[in-house]
Amino acid sequence: MNKTVTSAAAAVADIPNGATIMFGGFGICGIPENLIAALVARRVTGIHTIGNDMGIDGFGLGLMLEAGMIASHTGSYVGDNKLLESLLVSRSFTINLIPQGTLAERIRAAGAGIPAFYTPAGAGTQIAEGKEIREFNGRPYLLEHALHADFAFVKAWRGDRMGNLVYRKTARNFNPVMATAARVTIAEVEELVEPGVLDPDAIHTPGIYVHRIIQGERYEKRIERRTVRKVPA
Amino acid sequence: MNKTVTSAAAAVADIPNGATIMFGGFGICGIPENLIAALVARRVTGIHTIGNDMGIDGFGLGLMLEAGMIASHTGSYVGDNKLLESLLVSRSFTINLIPQGTLAERIRAAGAGIPAFYTPAGAGTQIAEGKEIREFNGRPYLLEHALHADFAFVKAWRGDRMGNLVYRKTARNFNPVMATAARVTIAEVEELVEPGVLDPDAIHTPGIYVHRIIQGERYEKRIERRTVRKVPA
């Protein structure tokens, strides 16, 4: 079994205009840099993006936004992308804001065959408008539905050609759950290894969820907010 | 922070009669041997047990059954314990059978703050009787509720005194999800190490879920069905 694709360009070659795509990452940590770049190079349009946020201007999903490729976005936060802010102010862009935990759980539900579940997050708020509200043990909960995608772009630290993935530190974030929720999951990794190299007890995403895998190139891995302490003298 | 308790006896000393307790393990693989033994030694009664199955005669939950400590059991399968079979035939025991995936997901829901969710497993069967049935995309699903416990007994391979746990191979099974679903989770490990020893990327159960941890002793780790190949000559 070999799910390796030779390039990011080849891995995204069949993505049509109008596709719904999930993007792993939190801010610009753990984002699929190579796959985004390859998709931007193809200039597909009308993409419905799902991701916690839209990264920053000039990097990550910001590049797709600047290229005019995005028709709508579903996420929990948009505050760090100035172009997105201005598009929202001018009402030229559709955004669907969801509490971060509900976003994660809706994606997990899609991967786990759970069509809907109840959550306390957002009960009594604007988020509850139009949603079914139900009490359990005297407390109100909202009915939330599974969130699926056509494609998921995920970034891992290491992976093997069967699609098994291991993430590194907080670059894990939304990647594992998104890997489960799309018809086609495409993974890029910093290091592609042979099956048997990764510790079977320490694999985060079982290969069953990954349909294509590429060895990423030239990772920038930018830092959004570099905060440091002085080294004691 | 040190959650280490000096002995299995001390770890289970406050468990009252009538408590609801979850037991990790599948068959007799990955069961909390030491904690079960300590509880049997205390001869508490009226325990409501939750676990995939009841192990085998003379080992695992079978010991509690033989000691007459169990008031009811919730699980997915009972077929490998002969005493349990006879108790069921004589109707002197209450058992609540749940599809294995629904059992796992109900326990996960309890740990994850999801009071209820919909699942396709069991729709149209006896399991659906008395349950809310709802269609999503034209397919029937059952509403299932979170399953909580007072205590969870889990068995890990390695753990540290902050409660971080790592499981080994298929001994993982129900342990991690049960660790999240009880008021008090008690873990036993084959090797107790200092914080910082376990790879932070490879911890299966974050310490937040574990309230007490003990170094287990004299693991029997029996095998239920020893199936082997001949070594080629």
Next chain:
Amino acid sequence: MTHLTDQKKRERIARRAALELYDGAYVNLGIGIPTLIANYVPAGIAVVCQAENGMLGVGPYPFEGQEDADLINAGKETVSELPGCCYFSSADSFAMIRGGHIALSFLGAMEVDELGNLANWTIPGKLVKGMGGAMDLVAGARRVVVTMEHTSKKGAPKILHRCNLPFTGIAVVETIITDLAVIRVTKQGLVLEEVVPDTTVEHVQSATEAALLIPAPPRIMAV
């Protein structure tokens, strides 16, 4: 008609079931006949077997002396690892199953009917052993293939107009593979697709309560 031993029947079923496999398929093999399927995977094809207790990449039984109490399949038998295998919790395992990620689930059956309903977990009045993961598997796998002897030990049909026993799942079975035939469950009913070389269509029908549709001449089932 040849009279086969039970063991021969089981091998015949498993061998034919293995032809449903394809390269790269993720499959779950139930207890009994389905477990045997692993012995007949066609050459040049790599499949990944899932054990619902929490493993992908289940290998054969270990060599003597290499049994590991921490490494068992869903039948509680000791197994071995294949390269690229991985482990996960029961919750993650059934998320995988329920979420439609398992391509093929092979299970045994007590009864199957022409609506694709399956009964394989309990007989009223007898001891209830529990459904284990069967209800989740039939609800979640993308294709459910029943592998079973065509009739009961007493010769009674197991492929029925309607199941009499309590259901494991409703309209879940897609293919039935027996020691006599391969039958596809369709909206129109049960289509007889293949029969073994040593029997006749008439015999298969006589051993089947449900009416078998024969839109095209059945192929010879590989045995």
Next chain:
Amino acid sequence: MTHLTDQKKRERIARRAALELYDGAYVNLGIGIPTLIANYVPAGIAVVCQAENGMLGVGPYPFEGQEDADLINAGKETVSELPGCCYFSSADSFAMIRGGHIALSFLGAMEVDELGNLANWTIPGKLVKGMGGAMDLVAGARRVVVTMEHTSKKGAPKILHRCNLPFTGIAVVETIITDLAVIRVTKQGLVLEEVVPDTTVEHVQSATEAALLIPAPPRIMAV
């Protein structure tokens, strides 16, 4: 009354908030003032900080040159590891939060009211930046502590009879810690428990729209 700089006010709030910590507590510190609380953890107390992007055991900012793009907190700042830390996915992180495993969540607020309602995510007519994880945190943490300046920059009360802004959560706030006072949300209403040494109960009430209950003389708030 002393006139404090904004920075001094924020430090004062963070220092008092740190007294809510206890040994072994698992806490989530929001962006802004809550982040400062980590600087004032009392001696002899070990707490474990969660970052909702997927980490327990968040350490201080890394030493210069040791920043790691793969290691950030929920404010997207580079951080370091403490021994015993661990990582998990966003889904697992919010399962942890929603499931009531976080003992204390400290957040900033635009408005809080006497029912414990919280508004801290959006102002109608202004740009919506998104709620991030705030709605999940206030719904899931066992105790929600609001840390904020007592009034707006213009001096308008932020502790209200009823919030005017869209809610983040209903009846979720348990304690309010400001540069002037510590207020507990109870079924009877807002109880003034502590006031800073350099102000008066009357001043605190005048800076508060909601009526403050004073069942016992307020203690002096540690500053």
